[in-house]
Amino acid sequence: MTDANPLLAPSALPYGLPDYSLIEPGHYLPAFEAAFQEHTREVSAITRVRSMPTFENTMVPLEASGRLLGDVARTFYTVSSADATDAIQEIDEALAPLMAAHTDAIQLDAELYRRIxxxxxxxxxxxxxxxxxxxxxxxxxxxTQAGAGLDAEAKARLTELNQRLSSLTTTFEKNLLADTNDLAVVFDDAAELDGLTESELSAAVQNAVDRGLEGKHVVTLTLFTGHPYLASLTNRESRRRILEASRSRGARGNENDNRDVLREIVRLRAERAELLGFATHAEYVTSDETAGSPEAVHDLLRRLAAPAATNASREQAALQEIVDAEPEPFPLEAHDWAFYTEKVRQARFDLDRTALRPWFEAERVLQDGVFRAATELYGITFAERPDLRAYHPDVRVFELHNADGSALGLFLLDLYTRDTKRGGAWMNSIVSQSRLRGTKPIVVNNLNVPKPAPGRPTLLTLDDVTTLFHEFGHALHGLFATVTYPHFAGTAVFRDFVEFPSQVNEMWIYWPAILAGYAKHVETGEPLPAEVIDKLLASETFNQGFATSEYLAASWIDQAWHSLTAEQAGADIDVAGFEASALADIGLDNPVVPTRYSSTYFAHVFSGGYSAGYYSYIWSEVLDADTVEWFRENGGLTRANGERFRDRLLGVGGSKDPLEAYRDFRGRDADIRPLLERRGLA
Structure with a gap:
């Protein structure tokens, strides 16, 4: 089997990069079966030891175990999220309960738990x-949190719940991908897309060609509720169609409807929490995060919601003034917000963000922005490896070295959207670093930038630029973590801390030396004018009422679902009504400011790892804003600052309590004041 299955033999490629050219879909399930068996044997060898448990005879072999399973899993899940063909989706569905059952068999092993x-x-x-x-x-x-201390009957029920939940979350993601593709908006006439750039129109034409709709234009949907094109489309009906399609995902009564799926997920999570001794799933999750409790989360969200809603109302009034001055005024609606926001921005700051794309050519942003900032801070260098093939032709592979010339690892960039890729942006590891195993990291960044027609440049929005810097912050965390034990590798930290390093990396977007390097016109090479930069900086808190409100609304919906007890989480809950009630409770029920995600397409919560944890972004942003202030106070983009941040925070991975690591770096706990000022909430 080893000879026939490339997943069951060590890769011959540098750093252990899987040789995807040899891997076929049919290899995955047999490889998982073999890996499950090997991992079970390895753990059994630990639990059969009759001598007194020691660190050397229990923890060391436990950390050494499961290597094959980890390798196969990371190889597969990289593909299942970024290139989920029909064959891969079938494997994912079949694998979900098997993986859950195996994980439970290890985590709930009574003898292993006794030794630990x-x-x-x-x-x-x-x-x-x-x-x-x-x-x-x-x-x-x-x-303990997983239930290893439960009796046999409770463990059996827990295993049933975990397997069913793993199947449901896989179904949720599959439905969402299918519905997102089905709801891509088709336009017959280019005039309906007036306001888009040539590059954006080119992408819409290419999308149509890929679907066999020559002569038409297709706008694909993003993961979140809004869409970048809403800011520039002059045709109000076109804007309405795009937003309506986005908000209807997973709730159309078709085979991709996610309402029953999410209701069952909520109910089973609540039952599981109760079985484990917690009142709710939110209590279960936050008990092992830096937040500590749902009450702490709710306190922060409520503290921010009122001023955010007030700011959003002020912004809405300013937008309505612009609309009222038009020949045919109308009441502002959600699909109008982004378009008129740009008008107000132009009027107030003389700034048109939608016109900035020619200054953000993707390759220059990557090389002279993202990579250069990392080199200036940490001394690392990048060399593209076109000889190394990844899992899709669009994926690029870079080899990284430290300042002293030593090998650091591989970085893979998967920039473009496609029908087989889930929405949003993310970082994941293919190989994680470990001194025990002698491995160096391989990390991947995924974005969903529309791919222009051949020969046309890829021009990014400012939001795309932000996402690229943000996700590379996760990549740096995964690359720099230097630990002995695999359990602590890379970004294996508390969920409400993991966004902190990526948010900090966004600060270099506007850093003068970095911005001057990458923000150059794609045709003329002229730098972004200084007056435009000044206007961008001056407008940073503009529209933060909307941005903060839509994020807090999604965070509160997540908390509301997962604050239900098992008794409350009935199958008859009206999803739309539940959302409306939750948003009214926190004062974020403005219909012109929709939540960033509604439940039926809230992948972070119902198919990702953020259940009861979507608050993590704002929670870790407290640390981020405080850290940005530290960098500014200490000279900014210097090697000394970079090395301190790398050594005391990024480099420790999960091997230290994250708040202790933060205090070691900052010299004190984080102050919330910089966050309030950043978001205009002070």
Whole structure:
């Protein structure tokens, strides 16, 4: 089987990059089966040891175990999220309950738990290094949280719940991808897309050609509610059609309807939480995050919601003034917001953000912006490896080296949208770093930028630029984490801390030395004019009422669903009515400011890892804003600052309590004031 299946033999490519040219869909499930069996044997060898548990005979072999499974899983899930063909989706559906069952078999193993508990009870007697001590603490906490201390009957029910939930979340994502593709908006006439740039029209033409609709234009949907084109489309009906399509995903009564799926997910999560001794899923999740409790999360969200809603109302009034001055005024609606926001921005700041795309050519932003900032801060260098093939022809591979010339790892960039890729943007690892295993990291960044026709440049929006810097912040976290044990590798930190490094990396977008390098006109090479930069900086808090409100609304919907008890989470809940009630409760029920995600397409929560945790972005932004202030106070883009941030925060991965690591870096706890000022909420 090893000879026939490339997934079951070590890759011969640099850094262990999987040789995707040899891997066929039919290889995955047999490889998973073999990996499950191997991992089970490895854990059984630990639990059969009759001698007293020690760190060396329990924790070290546990960390060494499961390597094949991890390799196969990361190889597959990279593809299933970024190139989910029909064959891959079928495998994903079949695999979901199998993976859940295997994970439970390990996490709920009574003898393994007994050994780890014994070590945990004797921690103060053991002469362990800090990373070793924290490893015991985390494994004990996570196994306890997973239910390892339950009796046999409760464990059996827990396993049933986990398997069913894994199938449901896979179904949710499959439905969302299908409905997003089905709802791509077809336009017969280019005049309906007046306001789009030549590059954007080219992408719409190419989308139509790819669907066999020559002569038409197709606008594909983004993961979130809004769409970048809403800011520039002059045709109000076109804007309405795009937003209506976006908001209807997963709730049309067809085979892709997600309402029953999400209701069952909520109900089963609540039952599982109760089985594990928690009142709600939100309590279960936050108990092992830096927040500590749902009450702490709710306190922050409510504290921010009122001023955000007030600011959004002021912004709405300013937009309505612009509309009222037109020959045929009308009441502002949600699909008008972005378009008239740009008009107000032009009137107030003499700034048209939609006209800036020629200054943000993708390759220059990548090389002279994202990569250069990393080189200036950390001394790392980048060399493209066209000889290395990834999982799709669009994916580019770069080899990275440290300032001293030592190898750091590989970075893969998958920039463009396609029908087989899920929406949004993300970072994931294909190989994680570990001294124990002798591995170096391979990380991937995925975006969903429309691909122009052949020969045309890829021009980014300012939001795209922000996303590119943000996701590369995750990549740096995954690349720089230097740990002994795989459990702490890369971005394996608390969910409400993981967004912090990526948010910090956004600060270099406007840093003068970096901006001057990448913001050059695609045709003339002229830099972005200084007066435009000044206007961008002056307008940073503009529209923050809307941006903060739409984000907080989604965070509150997530909390509302997952604050239901098992008794409350009935199958008859009206999804739209539940959302409306939740938004009214926190004062974010303005119909002109829709939530960033509605439940039926809220992939972060119902098919990703952010259930009861979407608050994480604003929670970690408190740390981010405080860190940005530190960089500015200490000279900004310097190697000394970069090395401190790398050594004390990025480099520790998950091997240290994140707030302790932050205090080590900053010298104190984070202050919320910089965040309030940034978002205009002070």
């Amino acid at each position: 508990k014994t070590l945990h009870d004797r921690l103060d007697e053991l002469a362990l290094e800090p990373e070793q001590r924290y490893l015991v603490e985390r494994h004990f906490r996570e196994m």
